[in-house]
Ligand SMILES: [Zn+2]
């Protein structure tokens with residue numbers, strides 16, 4: 001089965017309709033990832049009101065919310081998926097403002113903002129607080145979560161130790177190389193013999209530090225982005241393919257190094273690039289990016305494919321065509337399916 005990403009909604013802030021947005025679409029953020037044979041939904045903007053037919057036949061669908069701003073939730077109560085008896089929607093969201101995933105969604109799906117709550121949907125809606133690492137099994141087993149943030153801190157410490165060990169090995173190697181150079185050609189044969197076992201031992205030392213590749217698990221890593229009220233940046237990884245979702249996040253100087261590490265070499269980057277260079281100076285605190293900065297980030301993290309997302313509601317198809325030409329990166333189009 002192909003690994004794909006389908007853009008169900010790419011508009012940011014507010015949905016819209018009309019002749020000016022027929023190609024890029026007017027539905028707000030909703031992305032369907034199909035990886036290692038399992039479907040995972042990212043955000044529930046109005047794009048969730050129009051899912052592919054076969055999505056309705058999936059008995060258990062994980063929905064991961066980057067945050068609970070209304071443009072990322074508005075499709076939830078009107079989606080045909082929640083109208084299906086026997087369907088189960090597992091909603092994951094990081095706790096924010098002292099509210100867990102369930103409390104955040106119920107705040108919107110309750111009077112006076114909305115007439116119908118999640119208990120009244122025919123589908124079974126379950127809520128989970130999003131951990132820093134979530135493992136979704138493709139054979140239907142229950143998801144496994146990393147126990148808490150301490151686990152991530154421990155991993156970061158292991159990574160740091162590994163980098164320090166590597167730096168020390170590199171320094172040893174450079175010193176050894178300098179000494180070998182000084183010894184000259186006469187020592188070459190003996191050197192080659194010495195080097196081989198050292199290389200093998202380095203390789204075997206490093207192997208346990210690498211994450212196991214397992215087509216039966218989707219690893220969902222999250223980190224905090226820069227957005228008013230907070231946002232989760234997501235990286236989904238399985239079977240050697242990876243999707244990074246950076247919506248509603250300003251790539252500030254402070255965040256950039258960690259964000260680059262997080263997104264590096266991904267198969268597909270979906271990156272918020274809501275504004276033009278002209279609009280950007282008046283909107284630097286809104287929690288988004290200029291499309292030029294988004295394109296630069298995509299190059300810097302070496303994403304294999306990129307789409308700009310969270311299109312401003314005041315940008316017509318013609319504006320987005322011109323923007324795409326300007327930065328050399330395509331903007332996501334509602335309905336398009338991207339092969340990973
Ligand atoms: Zn948004």
Ligand SMILES: [Zn+2]
Pocket residue numbers: 067069227248287
């Ligand atoms: Zn937002």
